[in-house]
Amino acid sequence: MNQHLTEQIDALLPQTQCRKCGFSGCKPYAEAIAAGRADINQCPPGGQEGIQQLARLLGIPPKPLNIAHGVPNTGRMAALIDETMCIGCTFCVQACPVDAIVGAAKQLHTVIAAECTGCELCIAPCPMDCIRLVSADAVPMPAPQDARLRHRSRSQRLDQAERLKKEQPENTVSALVHDLPSTTATERKKAIVQAALDRALALRAQTDNNQPSMQP
Numbered sequence: 001m002n003q004h005l006t007e008q009i010d011a012l013l014p015q016t017q018c019r020k021c022g023f024s025g026c027k028p029y030a031e032a033i034a035a036g037r038a039d040i041n042q043c044p045p046g047g048q049e050g051i052q053q054l055a056r057l058l059g060i061p062p063k064p065l066n067i068a069h070g071v072p073n074t075g076r077m078a079a080l081i082d083e084t085m086c087i088g089c090t091f092c093v094q095a096c097p098v099d100a101i102v103g104a105a106k107q108l109h110t111v112i113a114a115e116c117t118g119c120e121l122c123i124a125p126c127p128m129d130c131i132r133l134v135s136a137d138a139v140p141m142p143a144p145q146d147a148r149l150r151h152r153s154r155s156q157r158l159d160q161a162e163r164l165k166k167e168q169p170e171n172t173v174s175a176l177v178h179d180l181p182s183t184t185a186t187e188r189k190k191a192i193v194q195a196a197l198d199r200a201l202a203l204r205a206q207t208d209n210n211q212p213s214m215q216p
């Protein structure tokens with residue numbers, strides 16, 4: 001593989017890490033273009049301008065965006081979580097390619113808008129349908145080099161967790177499991193029910209505490 005060319009192509013990609021190109025991130029798409037396995041018009045976030053830049057780099061004619069891969073967003077978009085609905089299941093954290101969501105298990109989750117690339121990958125896994133993309137013109141898009149770094153460090157962390165899991169299945173993988181894809185639908189369902197139950201109990205306890213005490 002031509003590593004230098006891959007780096008040059010990757011430098012022109014927007015680093016949204018949305019997978020709309022059909023690859024698991026910008027770098028794999030760059031590798032595929034460099035190897036002649038993918039066309040230059042598969043990246044909706046890069047749009048026509050990105051295609052022009054890739055065509056210039058490769059010395060080939062540009063072509064229209066292949067809309068089978070999607071269309072560019074109109075304006076800056078970022079994810080927003082309705083925190084009144086969130087049950088803290090962490091599925092969105094597991095899905096976010098750039099670590100733009102914070103929150104621990106069974107606690108409310110929040111998107112760091114300045115780090116969100118608007119990739120939409122967190123929306124489908126949310127069992128409560130409480131994540132949506134909103135217009136975020138006031139928040140600048142994360143710099144591509146920052147999004148790339150966060151994506152790389154996340155990938156390294158997941159690789160390390162997978163290695164640990166294989167080497168020592170009984171190891172303290174629980175510390176890292178927050179970042180691993182959930183394994184089965186049953187486990188996901190159990191986690192959702194448990195989180196919802198915990199949340200309901202916590203809300204009820206809070207309501208009880210706020211009730212005026214009964215007078216004798």
Ligand code: SF4
Binds near residue numbers: 023029043
């Ligand atoms: S921004 Fe999305 S579509 Fe474009 S190269 Fe990166 S992962 Fe692929």
Ligand code: SF4
Binds near residue numbers: 095098100122
């Ligand atoms: S918060 Fe959601 S939309 Fe934003 S980068 Fe993460 S997965 Fe993508």
Ligand code: SF4
Binds near residue numbers: 085089109125131
């Ligand atoms: S996936 Fe939805 S319910 Fe689960 S933590 Fe994220 S926002 Fe909350």
